[in-house]
Amino acid sequence: MKRIPYLIPLLLIFALCCAKPPKRGAEIPPELNNVFNASFNQTWSATLAGLEWIKWSPAFTDKNEGTIRLKEAYVYRRSGNLFRAYHWPSIEEAKKSGIDDYLEKIAYYDNTIFNSNEAIISQESMEIRVISLSKSQTKVVINYKIKPYLKSGKFGDQVMSRGYIESLILQRIREKLKGKPIGGNGKTVKGIRVVYGQF
Secondary structure, eight states: OOTHHHHHHHHHHHHHHHHHOOOOTTOOOGGOOOSSSSSSHHHHHHHHHHHHHHTTEEEEEETTTTEEOOOOOEEETTTEEEESSSSSOOOOHHOOOOOOHHHHHHHEOOOOOGGGGEEEEEEEEEEEEEEETTTTEEEEEEEEEEEEEEETTSBBBEEEOOSSSHHHHHHHHHHHHHHBBOOOOOOOOOOOBBBBBOO
């Protein structure tokens, strides 16, 4: 009986060693696969078209560096609709806004840090890198930052993206290039209806 406590760590080590390693790439959903069978120029143009489609304007582009930086945007609700604007909404609009359902769709959040029901505005930024891997392969890296503003009049902690907005952009690039990213299955991601300044 005295030997049993010593056997438990050995059994755990044995179990960990014999466990199968996870398949490579299994953690990346197909709609977030971001390497395309296309030239840099084709992918650059398709990326700009994807941004135009989601109605989010670039603030800075540098094709030589492959960098696209979008304007800092504010997402809030006005008359029941979600809007993306490039200016802080008025006090009256902010008081009537609530974006918990939007945050639940686009971001991971921890209600022990802040309650998503308290979020009334989301301050967002995005930077995209278009990277040439070869003459016929290009990678698109999207860095999307989301910071909720709360009813208390303070910002909550930055929340991590779920990849929803990124998947819409990547799907649009895929459609523009009329092909699939490497390893992708061409699955269509249902997007948000986009109108001027609204999604």
